[in-house]
Amino acid sequence: MHGRLPAHxxxxxxxxxxxxxxxxxxxxxxxxxxLPPGVIDAPHGTTIVAVVHASGVVMAGDRxxxxxxxxxxxxxxxxxxxxxxxxxxxAGTAGLAIEMVKLFQVELEHFEKLEGHVLSLDGKAxxxxxxxxxxxxxxxxxxxxxxxxxxxxxxxxxGRIFSYDVTGGRYEEHSFHxxxxxxxxxxxxxxxxxxxxxxxxxxxxxxxxxxxxAADDDSATGGPDLSRKIWPxxxxxxxxxxxxxxxxEVGAVVQTVVDERMVQPGG
Amino acid sequence: MxxxxxxxxxxxxxxxxxxxxxxxxRGRSVLTLAYAxxxxxxxxxxxxxxxxxxxxxxxxxxxAVGKYNEFENLRLAGVRYADLRGYQYDRRDVTxxxxxxxxxxxxxxxxxxxxxxxEVELVVAEVGQRAADDQLYRLTYDGSVAEEHGFVVMxxxxxxxxxxxxxxxxxxxxxxxxxxxxxxALSTAPDGSTRTISADDLEAAVLDRTxxxxxxxxxxxPRLERLxxxxxxxxxxxxDTAPTDASSAGTGTTEPTPETPTA
Numbered sequence: 001m002h003g004r005l006p007a008h009x010x011x012x013x014x015x016x017x018x019x020x021x022x023x024x025x026x027x028x029x030x031x032x033x034x035l036p037p038g039v040i041d042a043p044h045g046t047t048i049v050a051v052v053h054a055s056g057v058v059m060a061g062d063r064x065x066x067x068x069x070x071x072x073x074x075x076x077x078x079x080x081x082x083x084x085x086x087x088x089x090x091a092g093t094a095g096l097a098i099e100m101v102k103l104f105q106v107e108l109e110h111f112e113k114l115e116g117h118v119l120s121l122d123g124k125a126x127x128x129x130x131x132x133x134x135x136x137x138x139x140x141x142x143x144x145x146x147x148x149x150x151x152x153x154x155x156x157x158x159g160r161i162f163s164y165d166v167t168g169g170r171y172e173e174h175s176f177h178x179x180x181x182x183x184x185x186x187x188x189x190x191x192x193x194x195x196x197x198x199x200x201x202x203x204x205x206x207x208x209x210x211x212x213x214a215a216d217d218d219s220a221t222g223g224p225d226l227s228r229k230i231w232p233x234x235x236x237x238x239x240x241x242x243x244x245x246x247x248x249e250v251g252a253v254v255q256t257v258v259d260e261r262m263v264q265p266g267g
Numbered sequence: 268m269x270x271x272x273x274x275x276x277x278x279x280x281x282x283x284x285x286x287x288x289x290x291x292x293r294g295r296s297v298l299t300l301a302y303a304x305x306x307x308x309x310x311x312x313x314x315x316x317x318x319x320x321x322x323x324x325x326x327x328x329x330x331a332v333g334k335y336n337e338f339e340n341l342r343l344a345g346v347r348y349a350d351l352r353g354y355q356y357d358r359r360d361v362t363x364x365x366x367x368x369x370x371x372x373x374x375x376x377x378x379x380x381x382x383x384x385x386e387v388e389l390v391v392a393e394v395g396q397r398a399a400d401d402q403l404y405r406l407t408y409d410g411s412v413a414e415e416h417g418f419v420v421m422x423x424x425x426x427x428x429x430x431x432x433x434x435x436x437x438x439x440x441x442x443x444x445x446x447x448x449x450x451x452a453l454s455t456a457p458d459g460s461t462r463t464i465s466a467d468d469l470e471a472a473v474l475d476r477t478x479x480x481x482x483x484x485x486x487x488x489p490r491l492e493r494l495x496x497x498x499x500x501x502x503x504x505x506x507d508t509a510p511t512d513a514s515s516a517g518t519g520t521t522e523p524t525p526e527t528p529t530a
Contacts, residue, residue: 004376005369009344020347021354028355106354113322113346 017110018103018131030099031134039142043072045097047182047214047221048079048089050150050161051190052175053203056238057150057159059087060207062182062215063230064222065094074222079233081242083108086124086151087235091180093143100131100145107131121153125162125170133168148179152237159237176206182214182221189213189267204234204245208253209267224254283384287408290386294332296422297390298452301401301438302445305394305475305482309449310422312470320472322483324349324361326394328474332422333387333408341370341389363393367404367412375410384408388421394474394482398438420452427459428452446471446486446494466492 008023018029026032043065050059061078064071072094079089080101088104090097107127112118119127128149135145149162161173176194178186189210198206208224211232215223224231231250235242261267297310297319308320308330319338320330323345331338348369353361370389378384389406403415418436420429431452437444450469454461471486478484486494 004373005344005348009347010340010373012340012343017347017350017354021351024347024351025355102354106350110346110350113350114343116316116318 015111015114016127017107020110021103029134030096030103030131030138033138035138035141035143037141041067042143043067043076043094044220045076045078045091045094045180047178047180047186047211047218048091048148049178049183049186049190049207049210049214050089050148050173050176051194051198051203051206051210052159052161053198053200055159055200056152056236057087057161058200058203058207058234058236059089059148059150060204060211060232060234061089062211062222062232063225064220066220071222074225074228075230077233079235080105081235081244082124082149082151083112083118084241085118085154085237086121086149087237087242088128088150089148089179090145091148091183092145093138096135096138096143097145097147100135100147104128104131120155121151121160124151125149128162129164129168129170132164132166136167139166146179148177150237152239152242154239157239178210178214180214180221182211182218185217186210186214200236200238204236204250205253205257207234208232208250208257212257212261213267224258226254226258283378284409287378287384287386291333291388291408291421292423294334294422296420296424296428296453297330297332298418298420298428298432298449299330299390299392299403300418300432300436300445300449301398301403302473303398303439303441304477305473306392306401306403307442307445307449307471307473308390308392309446309453309469309471311453311464311468313468318470320470320485321346322472322481323366323391324353325358325480326474326476326482327361327363327366328392328472328483330390330392330421331387334385337385338387338389341373341385341387344373345370345391363391363402363404367391367406370406371410371412373410374406374408378409390415390419390421392474394476396476398476424455424457427455427457431455442473443494443496446491447496450495466495469495 021029045065046062048061050057059079063075065073065076082088082105088101108124144166147164153160161177163171163173163177176190193206215221231247231254234245234250295311299308310319312319317335321342323329329342329345345366349361374385385408387408391404393402395401403419405413405415405419417438418432435448450464454464471491473484474482475484
């Protein structure tokens with residue numbers, strides 16, 4: 001860095017990192033990118049599920065990324081902490097989705113540091129809306145990103161789920177939701193098994209069961225990889241914050257699900 | 268036609284320095300000091316909303332004295348600089364050295380090129396994995412940077428506080444010892460007399476190297492009160508009164524009373 005920091009570094013007003021990025025390094029903003037016409041093949045992330053439980057919300061994602069008929073990656077991670085009390089899962093074009101999550105994470109932390117307090121859960125959900133809207137041009141060229149957002153609402157002391165469409169429409173979901181190619185099957189599975197007031201452990205089990213059902217019927221969703229011990233990424237958010245469940249804990253649940261399916265394939 | 272008076276560059280710089288120093292000297296002091304698990308910041312600040320100590324990045328924090336609007340401006344710039352760099356490269360590529368340089372350039376340019384210098388003094392601190400990797404930079408109104416070790420005192424009453432801390436500071440002491448030393452030091456008046464700063468008026472925060480990602484944490488409310496222990500009576504006999512108070516409080520105090528720094 002030569003000379004003093006440029007004026008936009010010290011300008012008061014906006015606590016948004018995205019807005020600042022638009023001034024300091026506009027080429028880094030996903031929404032400013034110009035794409036040449038044409039269609040490219042890029043890895044796609046598949047199924048994410050989220051389940052509300054008595055003490056918060058659980059989100060889980062399978063580990064597969066596909067490119068046409070090829071499995072592009074078998075251990076991709078698609079569920080991320082957004083900040084201390086929220087998580088975001090992504091389906092769609094993996095590269096763009098991961099970039100969006102990275103920007104979203106910085107956006108939330110940036111606001112918190114500049115303003116000295118954390119955004120409300122609705123505020124966070126709205127920030128994500130504008131990012132998806134910024135990606136509309138790419139979505140129209142087949143590079144859509146569809147996130148699922150969930151978090152613990154400290155004001156209402158409940159877990160909440162928000163889903164989005166490619167145009168940035170934001171919808172609050174009740175009890176459970178799923179996005180991605182296997183979401184139809186995952187949602188049907190959850191519809192039959194979900195009960196109000198499930199515990200955190202039950203919600204984890206429901207999520208893994210739903211991912212199993214999605215993988216059963218959708219070729220793009222990865223089932224549990226028992227030989228390589230690749231388990232779904234599961235994150236839980238409660239009033240104590242967001243945490244990723246350790247592999248051995250998830251592995252044990254996956255093993256139970258698989259064992260039961262050996263006897264009863266439909267679950 | 269009138270000719271403007273000639274003022275030598277030396278005189279211009281000296282006037283600006285005097286002006287900035289006077290402004291800084293009016294404010295209350297902020298103390299930064301190393302303890303066993305990281306770096307402690309403390310300052311007398313009756314406001315709970317207008318902070319002098321702030322988080323910049325995962326392992327980096329900022330403390331300032333002087334004019335609020337000016338150092339707040341620099342704080343915003345620091346957070347933006349760090350977040351931009353971390354977004355462009357990687358979180359590990361954000362360093363206090365880079366930030367200190369950016370601040371030095373900015374303060375230096377403002378000092379030489381604008382009519383009014385910033386009346387601020389800053390500390391940029393970073394905790395490493397080990398105490399030996401900790402970094403402390405002090406920046407002054409004219410853009411000078413100094414790398415410091417152990418502790419830094421900034422603000423109006425820095426001389427007596429500095430002397431006080433120098434004699435007693437132990438960088439391997441636990442947090443409660445450091446917090447108590449900080450309060451005692453900040454309570455020292457220029458004439459040598461002492462008063463006690465209440466927990467409400469003490470702004471304190473740590474960069475704690477044992478915390479997973481974001482090392483910065485404010486010390487507030489009950490936790491700060493617990494760390495401070497029973498109030499000192501201001502006569503320097505805190506070491507004697509502390510255990511007595513704890514025992515008379517009966518079973519209420521379960522935390523062992525750590526050694527008070529020799530007062």
